[in-house]
Amino acid sequence: MSTAYAMYQDVILDHYKHPRNKGALDNATHRARESNPLCGDEIAIHLLVDGSDRIVEVRFEGQGCAISQASASLLTLSVKGKTRGEASAMDRDDVLRSLGIPLSAVREACALLALQVLHRALGPGREERTS
Amino acid sequence: MVRNERMARAEHVPLNVPEIRKDFPILRRKVRDKPIVYLDSAATSQKPTQVIAAMDDFYSRYNANVHRAIYELGEESTREYEGAREKVAAFLGARSSSEVVFTKSTTEALNLVAYGYGIKGKLQEGDEILGTVLEHHSNHVPWHFVRDQKGVALKYVGIDDNGRLNMDDYDELLTKRTKIVTVAHVSNVLGTINPVKEIAKRAHEVGAVCVVDAAQSVPHMPVDVQDIGCDFYAFSGHKMLGPTGIGILYGRAEVLAETEPLLGGGEMIREVHLGSSSWTDVPFRFEGGTPNIAGAIGLGVAVDYLTKLGMDAVRGHEIEITRYALEALGGLKGVHVHGPEDARERGGVASFTMDAAHPHDIASILDVEGICIRSGHHCAQPLMERLRVPATARASFYVYNDSEEVDRLVAALRKVHEVFA
Numbered sequence: 001m002s003t004a005y006a007m008y009q010d011v012i013l014d015h016y017k018h019p020r021n022k023g024a025l026d027n028a029t030h031r032a033r034e035s036n037p038l039c040g041d042e043i044a045i046h047l048l049v050d051g052s053d054r055i056v057e058v059r060f061e062g063q064g065c066a067i068s069q070a071s072a073s074l075l076t077l078s079v080k081g082k083t084r085g086e087a088s089a090m091d092r093d094d095v096l097r098s099l100g101i102p103l104s105a106v107r108e109a110c111a112l113l114a115l116q117v118l119h120r121a122l123g124p125g126r127e128e129r130t131s
Numbered sequence: 132m133v134r135n136e137r138m139a140r141a142e143h144v145p146l147n148v149p150e151i152r153k154d155f156p157i158l159r160r161k162v163r164d165k166p167i168v169y170l171d172s173a174a175t176s177q178k179p180t181q182v183i184a185a186m187d188d189f190y191s192r193y194n195a196n197v198h199r200a201i202y203e204l205g206e207e208s209t210r211e212y213e214g215a216r217e218k219v220a221a222f223l224g225a226r227s228s229s230e231v232v233f234t235k236s237t238t239e240a241l242n243l244v245a246y247g248y249g250i251k252g253k254l255q256e257g258d259e260i261l262g263t264v265l266e267h268h269s270n271h272v273p274w275h276f277v278r279d280q281k282g283v284a285l286k287y288v289g290i291d292d293n294g295r296l297n298m299d300d301y302d303e304l305l306t307k308r309t310k311i312v313t314v315a316h317v318s319n320v321l322g323t324i325n326p327v328k329e330i331a332k333r334a335h336e337v338g339a340v341c342v343v344d345a346a347q348s349v350p351h352m353p354v355d356v357q358d359i360g361c362d363f364y365a366f367s368g369h370k371m372l373g374p375t376g377i378g379i380l381y382g383r384a385e386v387l388a389e390t391e392p393l394l395g396g397g398e399m400i401r402e403v404h405l406g407s408s409s410w411t412d413v414p415f416r417f418e419g420g421t422p423n424i425a426g427a428i429g430l431g432v433a434v435d436y437l438t439k440l441g442m443d444a445v446r447g448h449e450i451e452i453t454r455y456a457l458e459a460l461g462g463l464k465g466v467h468v469h470g471p472e473d474a475r476e477r478g479g480v481a482s483f484t485m486d487a488a489h490p491h492d493i494a495s496i497l498d499v500e501g502i503c504i505r506s507g508h509h510c511a512q513p514l515m516e517r518l519r520v521p522a523t524a525r526a527s528f529y530v531y532n533d534s535e536e537v538d539r540l541v542a543a544l545r546k547v548h549e550v551f552a
Contacts, residue, residue, distance in 0.1 A: 007495055008550050039491050039507050040521030063521060065489035066551075110491060 007101050008066065015070035020077055025059040032121035036113050038106075041068040045076075045117045053084045060117075065110050067103070072114035074098045079118065088122045090115065146440060146448040148533045154179035154436075155531050165501030168536045173319055173347060173480050173527030174505055175369045178433075182372060185432040186425040197424055198398065198415075212424050215431030216414075222434045223364065223381055224355035230387065232380040232414040233427050237346040238269040240365035240380035241313075243393045243417060244342055245273030248363075249281070249311065251391040256282040259308045261339070263288040263296055263325075264517045265318045268510040270344045274313065283310070290517065294321035294470040301330065309339045316348035320509045320523065321470030322453070322477030324348070331360040340386055346370055350529070351449055351478050353442040362386045368426060372530075373433035377426030380417070387413045394419030437530075445530055449479035452528045452537065456481045459541045465548065469518060479528035482509075485544070487551035490524040496550060500543040 025031075025046035033044035041064030048057035058080050060072045078098060079087045095115050096103065103111055152158050155177045160167050169177060189211065195204035197212045213228070220228040234240040249260070260274050264287050278285050286309075288301045296314075305312070312334040316327050331341035340362040348354060350371035356364050363386065368377040382390060392399055392410060396419040401409045410416040437445065454474035460466055465486035471477045485493060490506035497504055505525045508515045515521065526540055 007499075008492070013550070037508075037512075039489075040515070041491075042521075065491035067491070107491070107495065 007103070007107070009101060011074075011100065012066055012070045015073040016066040019060075019069060019073040021059050021073065021080075022061065023059050024061065025057060028057075028059075030121045030123065032117050034113065034117045034120060036064070036068070036109055038109065039065065041065060041110055041113055043068065043072050043114050043117045045072070045114065045121050047079075047121055049084055055079050055082055055084065055087055060114065064113075067099070067107055067110040068113050071095060071099060071111045072117075075114045075118060084122055087118065090118070144444060145451070146444050146530055148448070148531065151440070152531050154181065156180060156183075158531060162501040163499065168500075168502040168539050170526040170528065170532065170536065170540060171503045171505050172350075172370070172529035172532075173478075173525065175375065176350065176372050176529055177531065178374065178429075179372055179436055181436055182374065182429045182432045186374060186429040189425045189428050194424075196421055208424055211428050211431070212422070215427040215434075218431045218434045219379055222438065223349070224357050225381055226357065227384065229412070229414055230381055230384055232382065232387070232417045233422055234365075234378040234380050234417075235376050235423065236378040237344060237365045237367045238378075239393075240363075240378050241269055241342070241344060242273045242276075243380055244363050244365070244382075244390070245277050246393050247390040247417070248340070248386065249274070249277035252389065254281045254283050254310055257308060258283045258310045259286055259306070260284070260311045260313065261286050261288065261301075261304055261309050261334075262313050263290070263315070265290055265294070265296070265321060265323065265511065265514045266313070266315055267319050267344060267346070268512070269346075270313055270315060270342075271513065274311075284308075287513075288314075290321075290323075293472065294318065294323045295476075296323070296325050296330075298326070298329075301333070305333055305337055305339070307337055309334070309337055311342060312339050313342040313344070315344040315346075316354075317345075317351070317478040317480075318470070318511075318514075319347050319480065320482050320511050320514055320525065322347075322480035322482070323471055324352075324476060324478060327361060328359050331362075335360070347478055347480070350437075352446040356381055356383075368430035368433065371430075371433055372436055373430035374426045377423045377430050379430075382413075384413070387417075390417070392416050392419060396420050398422070440530060448530060449528055450474045452532055452534060453477065453479050453481065455534050456526065456528070456537045456540070459537055460544075463541065463544055463548070465552070466544065469520075469523060480525060481527070482523040482525045484520055484523050485547065485551075488547050490522045492551065493524045493544070493547050496547045497540070497543050500539070500546070502540055502543055504540070 028046035029049045030047040035042040043062035046059045058076045193207040195208045197209045216228045289297045334341040342363040343361045345366040349366040364381040369375040399416045399419040401411045469482045494506035
């Protein structure tokens with residue numbers, strides 16, 4: 001494929017067409033849902049956090065563009081096994097690095113939606129842990 | 132300049148697109164080494180050198196504030212500013228240029244009506260305002276303000292599966308309680324041309340006024356506000372080859388007289404005392420503050436440009452290119468075009484969705500090919516809900532677009548299909 005289509009390299013298309021950890025999680029302890037009103041992208045994240053504050057299970061649900069959905073799928077892979085504090089500390093750069101593609105400012109909002117939902121699901125107090 | 136003088140007079144002589152394109156410097160730009168294909172004129176049109184030069188000329192040669200300067204520069208700027216108002220009035224078929232108010236945008240024009248005629252007017256609790264599901268947000272939100280302030284009810288006319296307004300719905304919802312009917316002349320998403328003349332006529336039969344959002348019609352087809360019979364008619368300069376920051380509210384003299392200003396300040400007063408003021412005449416009472424003089428002058432030249440092309444010829448060209456696009460898009464596997472099927476029933480807008488790819492992904496791949504289209508909800512979320520889609524991709528056409536550009540769009544959409552299927 002032409003390098004001009006860098007935005008849609010294999011990893012993005014793979015996660016878009018075959019999302020990992022997609023679905024509901026009935027016994028979730030933390031969950032949140034958000035949409036990007038500009039484009040109608042929508043993502044919900046469900047987390048199961050155990051007694052030692054570790055994320056032992058994660059699922060996402062959603063609809064939207066390839067960037068937003070692939071980003072959510074990739075994010076579920078990286079948060080599983082992390083403590084709440086470690087997951088809360090993930091930031092924009094972590095997400096963009098995992099996508100590994102150049103994005104315009106508008107498309108960056110698509111990529112970062114899942115991260116916002118994750119932070120919201122983990123709840124307030126996140127700032128203390130990240131500092 | 133357009134050199135084909137015949138075009139200016141003859142109604143059915145097609146536009147000379149190659150000549151027109153020479154007037155638009157931006158169309159010579161390349162994006163990623165590819166010639167630009169600009170298919171987003173429904174969002175904003177490109178500007179011809181004539182418009183750019185006229186604004187430059189104002190700032191370079193006769194910049195001065197309008198209406199009160201005694202000196203030569205001020206007289207020139209006032210003459211050109213008011214000349215632009217005359218041109219717009221003639222373009223619309225208004226009875227007088229005093230029915231033409233300069234605003235900053237269609238949005239401001241609609242907010243002026245909602246505030247000055249709605250909130251400050253005679254509306255009472257129990258009255259109703261009737262809109263439609265296919266409006267742009269700028270013809271929804273101002274009426275939410277009115278509802279919240281006045282306790283009136285908002286009702287909405289629906290559409291059929293082809294994107295046409297349901298006129299039976301309209302008849303059912305239109306009652307003696309209806310005081311304002313507000314409708315888009317042309318849908319910015321579906322392209323549907325709404326029967327505004329009939330809508331205005333029926334509104335008047337129950338004693339309601341009719342407000343028309345003309346942002347997508349005035350740039351693209353011949354219009355005559357007296358023939359339509361509406362009370363207010365709002366549109367923007369930047370979608371009709373003019374600059375951003377200038378819009379128009381046409382108001383029938385009788386209803387403008389009952390409308391209160393949105394902005395208080397300079398330009399709009401007759402007398403000011405400590406603690407009180409009285410307003411000057413229509414239309415100046417609606418133009419508080421130093422106006423967008425360069426913008427108005429630029430818009431006047433845009434009107435000249437379109438008049439010279441001939442609005443019948445503009446409309447004819449758009450029917451032709453829209454028909455061509457609808458056929459080509461309809462032939463693509465997994466592509467769904469929204470809105471009326473017949474190009475004669477719609478403006479130069481083609482909204483579509485693709486089974487395999489989200490509109491944002493379509494737009495991103497088209498961008499790589501140098502093609503500018505819009506994707507998203509097009510400031511029409513209630514319509515997206517009605518269509519049961521989160522977003523659409525939209526290609527829109529104007530005087531400088533040709534069928535070759537449609538071919539490039541279609542070829543690029545095939546690539547989108549390759550990437551995502």
